Amino acid sequence: MKVKAPVQQGQAYRVKIVNLTYQGLGVGIYKDFPIFINNALPGEDVLTRIIRVKRHFSFGKVLKFYQQSPDRVHSIDEKYLQTGIAPLEHLKYPAQLKFKHDQVAELFKKAGLKVQVKPTIGMKKPYQYRNKAQIPVKMVKGQLETGFYKRHSHYLVPITDFYIQDPKIDQTILVVRNILRKYQIVPYNERTHRGVIRNVMVRRGRKSHQIMVGLVTRSKKLPHAEEITKAIVDKCPEVKSVIHNINLRDNNVLLGTKNRLLYGKPYIDDQLMGLTFRISLNAFYQVNPVQTQKLYSIAIKEAQLKPNQIAIDAYCGIGTISLSIAKYVKRVYGVEIVPQAIKDAKVNAKLNHIDNVKFVANRAEDQMPLWAKHGIRPDVIFVDPPRKGLAESFIKSAASVKPKKIVYISCKPATLVRDVRRFNQLGYHVTQPVQPVDQFPQTVQIESVTVLERK
Ligand SMILES: C[S@@+](CC[C@H](N)C(=O)[O-])C[C@H]1O[C@@H](n2cnc3c(N)ncnc32)[C@H](O)[C@@H]1O
Structure with a gap:
């Protein structure tokens, strides 16, 4: 028998947030029916509009806060919450660490395992830490843009300050974006399967400061490859490697397996644990x-x-x-x-x-x-x-x-x-x-x- 959900799409309901899912969504319960709400934190009292109803749960959006959590960070840029870049940016850092501890402890408990979990070890400066970025390139309103996908979509939100990345990586992405615009490189369109550039990968050695730029295309050729490479290297002296990566597949795998070296060496070096490491484009290196x-x-x-x-x-x-x-x-x-x-x-x-x-x-x-x-x-x-x-x-x-x-x-x-x-x-x-x-x-x-x- 089909049971009717007690909430309706488009309607607003007042709920208390009782939990935070592992994806960072606040959980409100209305007549025993869960509503998952972006940008809502445990302890908050909100008015939410239902944006999607499923059989056993629904998704909502905050219309109004009646009460806010003491763990809330104010004055944030909400576009980060909508993307995968910083979905916990609205939660104070000590509460983020506790959230992560509780997630692990809860999962062991649910599995019936008696395991202790220590408090999460955090960072002094919990932003601008990433040494690698893989940034999608899309045409937005007639212009080539770099940014990040809105959660669960392929809608690109143009972003220039990526907040959790090494700022030198952000700067390099902007330089590359401007050069791609100058040479009128067409972003790949997933619907029409036309276009060239899919994403830009930038990696920077935290200790070595060496930068690698990967230009990932859907086409075998990158028009103006020489001019583009020269312009990147001229503008960014830390760039020690530029690689054209060809990814002909239509799936979510970001890098293809075929690389063409455009400048420098096919790797950069970095130091970790007092040792030197050579890192190629396709290799995993902790971020x-x-x-x-x-x-x-x-x-x-x-x-x-x-x-x-x-x-x-x-x-x-x-x-x-x-x-x-x-x-x-x-x-x-x-x-x-x-x-x-x-x-x-x-x-x-x-x-x-x-x-x-x-x-x-x-x-x-x-x-x-x-x-x-x-x-x-x-x-x-x-x-x-x-x-x-x-x-x-x-x-x-x-x-x-x-x-x-x-x-x-x-x-x-x-x-x-x-x-x-x-x-x-x-x-x-x-x-x-x-x-x-x-x-x-x-x-x-x-x-x-x-x-x-x-x-
Ligand atoms: C989380 S990374 C860890 C890498 C390394 N331990 C480090 O700290 O840099 C996981 C690694 O497993 C590799 N990998 C994935 N599936 C694998 C498999 N079935 N067998 C061996 N390696 C695999 C990936 O390519 C990646 O390098």
Whole structure:
């Protein structure tokens, strides 16, 4: 039987906000029916207009505040709330840290796991921290614009100050935008499939100050590539690498696999944990270097590594964790799916005169059983997977080689909790409080370190 929702699209209702979803939306309840409301915080009393009604919930927009939260930040630019850039910008930073702690604690509790969670480690300056930007380019009102998509849409909001990015990256994006305008490069249109430029990628080494610019196109050719490159390099002396990336696919993957070097080297260098790293366009590199050092230091401390031990760094990227732990153990094995990242990792080992690390390009879930077959018995396994978490086959073969510890660096608490439950069934249990580290201030993303031990 179809039950009618007690709210109607277009109508306004007064509700108290009782919670904040993991996406940062305030939750109001009207006659037992949830309304998810952008820019509303727990404890607030608001008048909301319903903008969409689903079977079991609805979405609303704030029309009026009757009471505001003491945790609210006033005088913010609301366009950041509408985009994915800074959806928590309206929440004071200590409350953001508490929100992230509570999300992790709540998920473990819901799963029936008794796990303690420490307070989230935050940043002194929780903005302008990102060392990388991948900015969509679109035609808006007849002009090429750079900005950010409105949440759940491909509608571009033109933005010049991205707030959470290194300001030098913002400046570089503007320079590139103006040059693309000058040479009348047409932005790619997802509906008509016409046009050239899809997005601009800028990465800046926090320590090295070297900048890489990636121009991602839907077409094989970038008209005026030479002139554009010269103009970028002339205007931005920190630019050490300009790459044309061709992405012919029509999906949400931002970078294509084909690169054409337009200027300098196909990589930049940066320093992290006292080591030098070479970073290619397609390789993953943590976006918040200040917090990454804290994150890695906690993971390394919790692992209690010893000189006679073997460690595995699964999902190793360009080898940042592998090379940071190499000096504490006898040998490290690293695996990563992106071949270019493994090439970088191998060079990074050489650059830092480290010779007890072996890197291999493969899927971690395929490599783990191979290592097991070849008799590699790690004492500690570090995992740092993408948001989807670990594959079942990885968990099984990791547990089968009986490491003492598994140090799990997670960027999504829901998959972390799912994987911890699977490890529990195989005899691994969380022995220390989970430590969230805020890698992404002003956003809803949550990073944490969890240690599992064999019992
Ligand atoms: C969150 S990043 C961590 C990288 C690295 N540990 C660091 O801190 O810079 C996850 C990495 O896993 C890689 N990856 C994704 N799926 C994978 C898989 N199935 N097997 C191995 N690596 C994978 C990604 O390319 C990315 O480099």
